Amino acid sequence: MQFTSDNAAAVHPAVWKAMMAADAADAPYDGDDLSRRLDGAFSALFGRECAVLWVATGTAANCLGLAALVSPHGAVACHREAHIEMDEAGAPGFYLHGAKLLLAEGESARVTPETLAAILDPIRDDVHQVQPHAVSITQASEYGCVYRPADLAAIAAFARGRKLGLHMDGARFANAVAFLGCSPAEAAGDIDVLSFGFVKNGGMSAEAIVFFDVEAARTIRYRRKRAGHLQSKGRFMAAQILAMLEDDVWLANARAANAAAARIAAADPARLLHPVEANEVFLSCTANEREALRAQGFAFYDWGPDAARLVTAWDARDDHVEALARAIAAL
Structure with missing residues (x-):
């Protein structure tokens, strides 16, 4: 009786069916019809224009998403128990070419403007110290706790006030939306990039990086290729994601x-x-x-x-x- 991880769960039948349907000749990489549909599908879901890239893992989704916001000489503020700190084997440093993680406190693995300020305020604005470029939050958190829309608004205001990008690790974003009973847009808040998780929720091998700054996705297309995540038969990645979005399978799961x-x-x-x-x-x-x-x-x-x-x-x-x-x- 398996309760170790939602990664151990079965693949949802709708995903298998969609992948079988995608098993026909089409353009390679992300030039296929299914991959081209992702931007529109997520724009409809969030009620705002999005650019969406598929990747194979949550680690790649997080790190490539952050790469759009953070330079190698910069830093990401996150909770000290965030997945990017505890469970990604140094991948943020690898993908961000040495950018640093700054670790904040917070109850149940959730940060607040106050706990973020506690680690950012002591940093001097000079070349001798790593400068923060972004904040990363996890929805739902590593302890299964959910940021309310008011919490997200406060963190976004903090980030905007300091000209910091805002990334959300949404490995269990679907669970947060289900708990809150609100729209996906409200559960995300005013963020720049979302790693939208599907594998834990019935997918097989596809995650989505959702860019709310559409221009930011252009550079990450190149970095995705350089990182080895541009799969030649990308239609099978897109098929999984679209199957989960159709009829709100992701939310029911x-x-x-x-x-x-x-x-x-x-x-x-x-x-x-x-x-x-x-x-x-x-x-x-x-x-x-x-x-x-x-x-x-x-x-x-x-x-x-x-x-x-x-x-x-x-x-x-x-x-x-x-x-x-x-x-x-x-x-």
């Missing part, structure tokens, strides 16, 4: 994953280490208790010496979710 996480969280709310607002549950759990859960067939990650991380996916089985909830309640 996120709602299913969120509902499963909420059911698990309700089993013993006193154990929760963070609010459960997306599809991740962090529980206070001793080593013996974790061993007892694993002995019953549940797979999940330890999160430090006294905690467990449980992640639900779009295809979480009801009987598995119910079994885990009962097991947690019985600890």
